[in-house]
Amino acid sequence: MTNYRFENFKPAFDESTGAPDERTQGYFASTSVGFHDARSTDDALKNRVERAIADGRNLTAVYAKQEYEHALDASVPVATFAWFEKLVNVGGGRLVPGHLITWVTVRPTHRRRGLLRSLMTTDLAEAKAAGYPFAALTATEGGIYSRFGFGVATWAHSIEVDTSPGFKMVHEPDRRVEMCLPSELRELAPKIYGEFMRTSPGAMERQQTYIERATGDLNTDTGEADRGVRAALHFDEQGEADGYVSYKFAGWSKNPPTIELIDFVAVTDAAYASLWSFLAAIDLTTRVTFGESAEDSPLPWLLTDSRRVRTVSTEDNIWIRILDVKAALEARPWYVPGTLVLEIDDSLDLAGGRYTITSDGENAVVETAPDSTPADLSLGIAELGSLYFGGADPVILARAGRIDENVPGAAVRASSMFNLGRMPYSPNGF
Known part of the structure; x- marks a missing residue:
């Protein structure tokens, strides 16, 4: 050098x-x-x-x-x-x-x-x-960062939604939605997103770019303001905003006429359903596209015809690199009691070793295990990163040869213990 x-x-x-x-x-x-x-x-x-x-x-x-x-x-x-x-x-x-x-x-x-x-x-x-306890990144190229111990931990779907006549929800939403000036989101978007972040494993604080995109102050393609941006808010029963969407019309040359979502954040299921109902009601358009939908979005189940939601692509989003196994694993909750011994390989010698995880159904104690303790599973530090938010399934990783199951049934046990009750989702890139 x-x-x-x-x-x-x-x-x-x-x-x-x-x-x-x-x-x-x-x-x-x-x-x-x-x-x-x-x-x-x-x-x-x-x-x-x-x-x-x-x-x-x-x-x-x-x-x-x-x-x-x-x-x-x-x-x-x-x-x-x-x-x-x-x-x-x-x-x-x-x-x-x-x-x-x-x-x-x-x-x-x-x-x-x-x-x-x-x-x-x-x-x-x-x-x-x-x-x-861990580092994180989003990758423009998928084959670079696993060699540094990063594993894919969250994913996002790019979806297209057919909102032509016949779009209907199984249950009528509350429709407490009103349009607003995009500038209102300067103050409201960080607050609403902060509440949402606490509901979704893997979600992280956002950068200033997201606020400026949502308000129309920034078009990331040009670096200038975007005067085509529109916005709407959902309100809870007390009249407080608990969801928002910012969007733009894709232009008359786009066929079919399309609304492109810039940002969509809903703290509650009611806000989520009502905002989608609002989007479907926008005149002179018959399609909505969204590039950062959750992997386990309830949208198809909200509709009488789930085929109106089409997944165009799925991409990795957040990659996690565990730096301190004990600190990282003890920081997260553990909803299923049990004990698991992991043998972790780390080529950079930052966080490898053998560890015992003992969960009481709420928290876990993670201790270094002696070599004489048999490991239930053997895996790389990148695979541990993929498991961290509960998004990757140890059973699937074992079938793919990414995890070695040393004790029969250990992968199933790990699947249950690492599960956080909800698929991780972070509508956030950096």
Whole structure:
């Protein structure tokens, strides 16, 4: 790594000019290349930096000596990395600080030189030393991060809903829905999402981007405001908002006429049903699309014709990397009593070993087990990450050869013990 310089810093503005400082400008120029984003205007870059500051993002940039005339300036990093802290629901409404990793890029001209491995292994070791029980990320490419111990822990469906005449719900919803100015969501969306987050395993605090998208202040494709955004709220029996949807019309060239959901958050089942009833009633449209629907969405069961809900694709969402087995497993609830011994392999030597989990049906005590204690299951640290929110089934992982079942019936027992009563869902990317 002698040919590279690593720098850690926070995004900042130059006090004399009011513009992002040179390091921050160079950093975002690099991430724009890495994620194929258009070059930002001055205003869009300013807003992007403000969001990064609001989220508390910590940046790492890797610089290389510039050797060729006309190439990108040496102030533009050849690799980037960032992390920030957000609360994560690990089940039962228990909120735990998570180490969230994002903006990982390496310029194509500097691949195969160990930059990603150096950035990731250094960060994970520092996160463990700082006391984080786990790290999390969302991946643009699915084959990269399992080698660093990350396992897929939540999934999202992209759905299309046929709202043409004949759309009907089995039970009439309460219809306590009213449209609002999208700007109302600046204050209401974080509050409503905060309540929702406590109901859904795997859900985590959101970033500033989600608020600005919901309010129409940000179109992520252009970096500018989106004046086509509309919004609606659901109200509970006391008149308090407990759900919202923001959406836009896809344009007259789209066939069939389509409403595209930008954000949809419902704290209660009543809010969920009523907001979908509202969307289906929008005139001059016969389809609604949503790219971040829950894997176990009740929507098909709400309708008299479940075929009106079509899953277009399923994608992994949150990946979890356990850093401290004892701290992570003791932080979450355990609804089924029992004992389970796990042998965990970790190629990075951060969290491997043999552990005994003893659950009383509410909490668990996790202890290091001696080598003489037979392991019920043997698995990698990535597989433990997939099990953490109860989203992956140990029985399926055993059938796929991802878990070794050393004691007959242990996978079934683990399936019962890791279950959190609800599939994990985090309508959140970073």
